[in-house]
Amino acid sequence: METILQLEHLSHIYSAGTPFEHSALVDVDFSIYRGEYLGIIGRTGSGKSTLIQHFNGLLKPTSGRVLFEGKDIWETKERTRATRFRVGLVFQYPEYQLFEETVYRDISFGPRNMGLDDTEVDRRTRDAAAFVGLPDAVLQKSPFELSGGQKRRVAIAGVIAMGPSVLVLDEPTAGLDPVGVESILSNIRDYHQAKNATIILVSHSMEEVARTVDRLVVVSDGHIPFTGTPREVFSHGAELENLGLGLPQMTRVFHRLRALGVDIDPSVYTIAQARAAILAKLGKGAV
Amino acid sequence: MALRDITLGQYFPGHTIVHRLDPRTKLLFTILFIVALFLCKTIVSYAIVAAVLAISILLSRIKPATILRGMKPVMLIIVITAMLNILYTTGEGTPLFQLWIFRIYPEGFLTAFYMILRIMLLITCTFLLTYTTSPILLTDGLELLLSPLKKLHAPIHELSMMMSIALRFIPTLIEETDKIMSAQKARGADFETGNLFQKARALVPLLVPLFISAFRRADELAIAMECRCYHGGEGRTRLRQLRYTTADYWVLAAGLALCVLIGVLRHFGW
Numbered sequence: 001m002e003t004i005l006q007l008e009h010l011s012h013i014y015s016a017g018t019p020f021e022h023s024a025l026v027d028v029d030f031s032i033y034r035g036e037y038l039g040i041i042g043r044t045g046s047g048k049s050t051l052i053q054h055f056n057g058l059l060k061p062t063s064g065r066v067l068f069e070g071k072d073i074w075e076t077k078e079r080t081r082a083t084r085f086r087v088g089l090v091f092q093y094p095e096y097q098l099f100e101e102t103v104y105r106d107i108s109f110g111p112r113n114m115g116l117d118d119t120e121v122d123r124r125t126r127d128a129a130a131f132v133g134l135p136d137a138v139l140q141k142s143p144f145e146l147s148g149g150q151k152r153r154v155a156i157a158g159v160i161a162m163g164p165s166v167l168v169l170d171e172p173t174a175g176l177d178p179v180g181v182e183s184i185l186s187n188i189r190d191y192h193q194a195k196n197a198t199i200i201l202v203s204h205s206m207e208e209v210a211r212t213v214d215r216l217v218v219v220s221d222g223h224i225p226f227t228g229t230p231r232e233v234f235s236h237g238a239e240l241e242n243l244g245l246g247l248p249q250m251t252r253v254f255h256r257l258r259a260l261g262v263d264i265d266p267s268v269y270t271i272a273q274a275r276a277a278i279l280a281k282l283g284k285g286a287v
Numbered sequence: 288m289a290l291r292d293i294t295l296g297q298y299f300p301g302h303t304i305v306h307r308l309d310p311r312t313k314l315l316f317t318i319l320f321i322v323a324l325f326l327c328k329t330i331v332s333y334a335i336v337a338a339v340l341a342i343s344i345l346l347s348r349i350k351p352a353t354i355l356r357g358m359k360p361v362m363l364i365i366v367i368t369a370m371l372n373i374l375y376t377t378g379e380g381t382p383l384f385q386l387w388i389f390r391i392y393p394e395g396f397l398t399a400f401y402m403i404l405r406i407m408l409l410i411t412c413t414f415l416l417t418y419t420t421s422p423i424l425l426t427d428g429l430e431l432l433l434s435p436l437k438k439l440h441a442p443i444h445e446l447s448m449m450m451s452i453a454l455r456f457i458p459t460l461i462e463e464t465d466k467i468m469s470a471q472k473a474r475g476a477d478f479e480t481g482n483l484f485q486k487a488r489a490l491v492p493l494l495v496p497l498f499i500s501a502f503r504r505a506d507e508l509a510i511a512m513e514c515r516c517y518h519g520g521e522g523r524t525r526l527r528q529l530r531y532t533t534a535d536y537w538v539l540a541a542g543l544a545l546c547v548l549i550g551v552l553r554h555f556g557w
Binding site for chain 2 (some may be wrong): 056109113162
């Protein structure tokens, strides 16, 4: 697999040299591969927001390097700026950044900053709006007339419109109802598949992350204790709960079963996997 | 981000005697101290006043380095004041030397020196007040001190409530600015380059969301206050009652004594 983003011994210290000095990241070292759907989980204050702001050069590492497609993003000023367009970052509650008079103008803010010509800006803006399911009629409205869920779509479209090859989303479903959550997640999946883009989804909800991502990175206290497929990570049930991270409900049931003395695979996290595990267990028992 | 480093009368929590004094005492003492400071005429009086301040700083256990760091932003004002005093003071004797159109007298240096001393002491003593008193206590103290003016229908409670709310929201708004700036930078906004006009235009994506969020917060706060039956200051009691202790009386007496002492010294030409 081809590496797209690489973090080398990344550390970040806030307010260095003052009484408020605080290490948010300590010697973080991992790679992100092209086209993967990666999940980052951690509690509030674990350093995950600090981590993702290093992906597109919003924060400068106190020590260590960030490589995008093999090149240090801090090498020149131009490269840092160019990386911002290649690695799209959607912040938490992105609807609070909307500022333009119309939805159309707000979505086109990113592409216009890239210095593209008008037809290209227009194409990208309409493309991005379609990706997040915004009807044409909405484009000429003021973003402040829309509902919360639609505002969030506009904000996400504003980042997608830059056509980033890596899309980072910080808690994109926070505060939405279940229908809204599903449709945002499916928009993200569509972008992932249509553009073969790398998606990085940040969340504190194990449930949500478990059923969407290929690979998980756990952040705790500025360190990365676990990485791997959701099944690999969830097999560390007790340690994860010690870090203050809840397990998906299904995983918790199976950990309990194991604790009660049933010899069963505890790393399942979907109903289908649970069914397979139980059937396998019963099949064995019947023999 | 540089925004994070702005300290606005930053409070350093602690449990020293200076921290525990009644905020009214500290406010009154600060006023008395400033009066004494402006009565100072000679190095002797300045030395006494400075010694009082030094003792207070020692008691508060605030690091001198912290106070010096807070002094940085006013350095420019101090330098300009000193320059003006040196250039424009005329003395009785012969000038030391001539600089372009200015005659420099030895008195100029003396005035400048006293002026620097006065500004530094003034700033340090107000720093000490805000470093050792939480903003909430400070506004509480101010409200109580000014409460006699309520008889004249001055809206003292409203003013102090506005002040507490403003102080409370400064860090929140700074954080919010930081967040929105990052979000717009992630979309390629550029706040640093360009001429003045371009820079002003670049602020639109920052200011519009900031104002909207400030209004939203104000609205939410008003609702939250009404939900808790806030209806102005009338008949309102406090969770934490402020009471003077023996230490407070001693400190106030010391402040008065300092004023009288410096006044007497001034009277006799010191």
